[in-house]
Amino acid sequence: xxxxxxxxxxxxxxxxxxxxxxxxxxxxxxxxxxxxxxxxxxxxxxxxxxxxxxxxxxxxxxxxxxxxxxxxxxxxxxxxxxxxxxxxxxxxxxxxxxxxxxxxxxxxxxxxxxxxxxxxxxxxxxxxxxxxxxxxxxxxxxxxxxxxxxxxxxxxxxxxxxxxxxxxxxxxxxxxxxxxxxxxxxxxxxxxxxxxxxxxxxxxxxxxxxxxxxxxxxxxxxxxxxxxxxxxxxxxxxxxxxxxxxxxxxxxxxxxxxxxxxxxxxxxxxxxxxxxxxxxxxxxxxxxxxxxxxxxxxxxxxxxxxxxxxxxxxxxxxxxxxxxxxxxxxxxxxxxxxxxxxxxxxxxxxxxxxxxxxxxxxxxxxxxxxxxxxxxxxxxxxxxxxxxxxxxxxxxxxxxxxxxxxx
Numbered sequence: 001x002x003x004x005x006x007x008x009x010x011x012x013x014x015x016x017x018x019x020x021x022x023x024x025x026x027x028x029x030x031x032x033x034x035x036x037x038x039x040x041x042x043x044x045x046x047x048x049x050x051x052x053x054x055x056x057x058x059x060x061x062x063x064x065x066x067x068x069x070x071x072x073x074x075x076x077x078x079x080x081x082x083x084x085x086x087x088x089x090x091x092x093x094x095x096x097x098x099x100x101x102x103x104x105x106x107x108x109x110x111x112x113x114x115x116x117x118x119x120x121x122x123x124x125x126x127x128x129x130x131x132x133x134x135x136x137x138x139x140x141x142x143x144x145x146x147x148x149x150x151x152x153x154x155x156x157x158x159x160x161x162x163x164x165x166x167x168x169x170x171x172x173x174x175x176x177x178x179x180x181x182x183x184x185x186x187x188x189x190x191x192x193x194x195x196x197x198x199x200x201x202x203x204x205x206x207x208x209x210x211x212x213x214x215x216x217x218x219x220x221x222x223x224x225x226x227x228x229x230x231x232x233x234x235x236x237x238x239x240x241x242x243x244x245x246x247x248x249x250x251x252x253x254x255x256x257x258x259x260x261x262x263x264x265x266x267x268x269x270x271x272x273x274x275x276x277x278x279x280x281x282x283x284x285x286x287x288x289x290x291x292x293x294x295x296x297x298x299x300x301x302x303x304x305x306x307x308x309x310x311x312x313x314x315x316x317x318x319x320x321x322x323x324x325x326x327x328x329x330x331x332x333x334x335x336x337x338x339x340x341x342x343x344x345x346x347x348x349x350x351x352x353x354x355x356x357x358x359x360x361x362x363x364x365x366x367x368x369x370x371x372x373x374x375x376x377x378x379x380x381x382x383x384x385x386x387x388x389x390x391x392x393x394x395x396x397x398x399x400x401x402x403x404x405x406x407x
Contacts, residue, residue: 008279018316021298022324025176035157038175039325044151046168050144054105058136061096062109071130112136154328176325179219179248183211186255188229206253217321229263242294254304256285281349282308282372305372311352332403337364343394345387354381
């Protein structure tokens with residue numbers, strides 16, 4: 001049975017607890033054209049060289065360098081070689097072949113004269129400038145050789161990666177399955193955006209925000225909205241949705257503090273979720289564990305204030321999702337910046353302050369403040385500044401760890 005832990009847990013300890021809730025995701029084969037944004041599960045090894053044959057880097061004339069060394073010269077044009085021609089005739093000494101960019105270089109040729117150095121002749125061509133051996137020739141294998149690893153497992157597949165995979169002949173790629181995350185916001189005060197607000201109601205923002213964060217991290221998100229603040233109804237909805245085994249992780253926001261009507265805490269205490277205080281700001285109240293009656297899935301419970309919820313996701317859930325996907329570096333990219341103002345920080349808590357980084361000067365300034373309800377400021381921030389637990393005063397000019405939120 002889970003228990004409530006009174007002493008604060010460190011940020012690093014809770015990161016480890018959350019990371020252990022997700023096993024490495026299995027692999028699946030997908031068509032290469034549908035692999036954008038996916039994480040490669042195995043190395044891609046080139047079955048063909050790039051280029052796969054010697055070819056022309058220019059529209060022009062394939063020649064023997066020795067035949068044009070005394071330019072200007074005039075040579076007979078004995079063949080046309082467009083890109084894609086497969087029956088390329090050999091070049092005899094003292095002749096030229098008109099050739100297009102990407103076309104196979106004929107045997108006997110060792111240079112290409114660009115058309116700009118010629119009169120463009122089709123039966124005979126006057127060449128005004130010499131071409132040295134190898135000039136404007138792309139040699140087979142100069143980019144990639146057969147057997148080269150062109151993509152490493154853990155690579156995120158963008159346009160260039162899909163391009164090189166296609167170029168070496170991959171019709172499909174082995175990628176990590178995307179973890180499916182059920183996102184649930186609690187609170188009877190929440191209503192859907194677009195609905196007229198009554199006194200005491202607010203528009204629900206945490207669910208869409210966290211679902212977007214899951215997708216950004218590489219998972220798939222399913223939003224379960226407006227579950228009442230009633231323990232039995234709460235548990236019933238979760239049992240119903242997790243019965244098919246398709247959910248890899250449940251992330252909730254709200255209902256985890258010490259007050260009354262904390263439905264998440266009331267429902268999951270004693271069912272495998274451990275509720276703790278983490279020594280951080282914002283986002284102190286946290287919970288994590290596995291719930292057997294929900295199929296043993298991992299559950300991460302985040303605080304309900306929107307900034308606390310988002311910061312907690314970034315600190316705990318995002319790196320766990322990315323690690324399960326096989327990212328070599330699950331964390332946000334970080335730089336060291338110079339603080340452009342004086343700060344103070346409470347002792348014993350690791351702070352995550354929202355800021356704006358000036359990439360030119362390398363200075364960072366706070367945006368909004370440390371309060372956990374300033375969602376507008378969060379939306380304008382491009383970084384988090386991390387203040388260690390043992391630091392209480394940060395004079396202007398202090399060097400600080402800064403997480404880049406658009407990386």
